[in-house]
Structures are given as C-alpha cells and as structure tokens.
Amino acid sequence: MISLQLPEQLASQRLLIRRLRYEDAEEIFYAYASKPEATRFVSWPTHTSIADTKSFLRYAVASWKCETDFAFGVRLKSDSRLIGGFGVVNDNGKLQIGYVFSPSHWGNGYASEACLCVMDVLRIQAGVYRIQSFVDVENEASARVLVKSGFIEEARLSRWFRFVNQGNEPKDCILFRLPLS
Numbered sequence: 314m315i316s317l318q319l320p321e322q323l324a325s326q327r328l329l330i331r332r333l334r335y336e337d338a339e340e341i342f343y344a345y346a347s348k349p350e351a352t353r354f355v356s357w358p359t360h361t362s363i364a365d366t367k368s369f370l371r372y373a374v375a376s377w378k379c380e381t382d383f384a385f386g387v388r389l390k391s392d393s394r395l396i397g398g399f400g401v402v403n404d405n406g407k408l409q410i411g412y413v414f415s416p417s418h419w420g421n422g423y424a425s426e427a428c429l430c431v432m433d434v435l436r437i438q439a440g441v442y443r444i445q446s447f448v449d450v451e452n453e454a455s456a457r458v459l460v461k462s463g464f465i466e467e468a469r470l471s472r473w474f475r476f477v478n479q480g481n482e483p484k485d486c487i488l489f490r491l492p493l494s
Contacts (some may be wrong), residue, residue: 314380314405315403315405315406315439315440315441316370316380316436317380317383317401317403317438317441318414318439319328319383319435319438320434320473321399321433322397323373323430323431323434324390325427325429325430325432327385327389327390327391327423327426327427328343328388328390328423328426328427328430329387329390330369330385330386330388330399330427330430331385331386331388332370332373332377332383332384332386333370333373333374333384333385333386333387333398334370334374334386335367335370335374335403337370337386337395337493338363338366338367338370338491339363339366339426339447339449340394340395341366341369341370341386341395341398341420342360342362342363342365342366342395343413344394344397344415345397345398345415345416346359346360346365346369346398346406346413347359347360347361348365348415348416349478350412350414350416351413351414351416351480352413352477352478353476353479354449354451354452354455354476355411355413355449355476355478356474356476356477357477358477358478359367360392362442379449380403380437381402381404382400382401382402382403383400383401383402383403384398384399384438385398385400385401385431386398386399387399387414387423388429391414393396393484394416395415395481396415396423397413397414397415397418397424397427398413398414398415399411399425399427399428399431400412401431401435406440406441406442406443406469407442407443407445408414408435408441408444408445409445409446410428410435410444410445410446411446412424412428412455412458419454422442422459424454424458425458425461427463428458428459428461428462429461429462429463432462432491434448435491436491436493441491441493442485442491443490443493444490444491444493445467445488445489445490445491446459446464446472446488446489447470447473447482447486447487447488447489448468448486448487448489449476449479449485449486450468450486451472451489452483452485456487456489459469460489460490463489463491463492464486464489464490464491465488465491465492466487466490467488467490468484468488469486469487470485470487470488471485472484473485473486484488
C-alpha cells in the first residue's frame, strides 16, 4: 500500500484546510451536508440529521488512520467559518479527489483555491502515479474548478455513475486527470 504523508492542516491565501474532527459535525451538517443543492452532485446521500454527519465523521477518522481516505474541512481564515469539505481517496497511489461547498459561498473562487492548495501537496507525494476526479456533465461549475486547477479532460463516459441524490439513475460524466509530469 502506498502511504501518503498528508499534513493535518494546509493554508492558502484565504483558506485553512484542516483534517475533519468530531467537533465539526454541526458545522458540516448546517454548512453543506444537509443542503440538497450542495449535495446534488456528490456520491453520498444528503444528511437528514446530525447523526448522519457523526456517522460520516466516524468513517472519516478511521479512514485517515488507515490512509485510504483523507477528509478535510475548508474554513475561511478571516473568521474560521467552515464553508466546505475536500476529500482525497488513496487507492494505492491512484488518488481520487472531490469537494463540496456551502451554496452561500459559491462563486467566490474558494473551490479552485482549495483544489490548487491540495494539489500542491498531492503532486509531490511519493508513489502517487495518478490524481483524478469526475463530474456529472451537468456540473459545469465543478468542471471549471478542475480546469482552473490544472486538470485536463480525459474522457466522457456515458451512463457512468449513479448519483444517489439524483434518483440513482446512471448519469453521463467527465473524467479529469491532473498531469503529473
């Protein structure tokens, strides 16, 4: 297994990107996890209670220790408010990234800023041979974030992924990868 040496906290110009903790449950729930407009394009169901968020955090803490899934909260430096989440799944050196942000903070460049910050750390990890992400073709905003962050479109995949918050019907997706050389 390729081991990642990720710091528990990263910082960009406006953001703190910090390993999620149990204490973050209410902020996660109210910022984005319970908001259908925020969770429309994610792979996990919209949280209907803080218990759902606490269950996710139990998984997140255990997965970090196993070095298989690294979950970060994204906070504003100015007031330490949680505005989003960023995840990195490690499949033995092939990394899958994803992010979600509070709708009240969309359109401010925070997703691109967080993505660029995390990519700076991921691209120098020993043993990493691929960094990728995919989006629903309808998620144009997320596709723009990936392109701004240096990812390139690799493929368009017909009926490729079932998004649980979109009726679980297979959706067309775009696969992106970050060039590493």
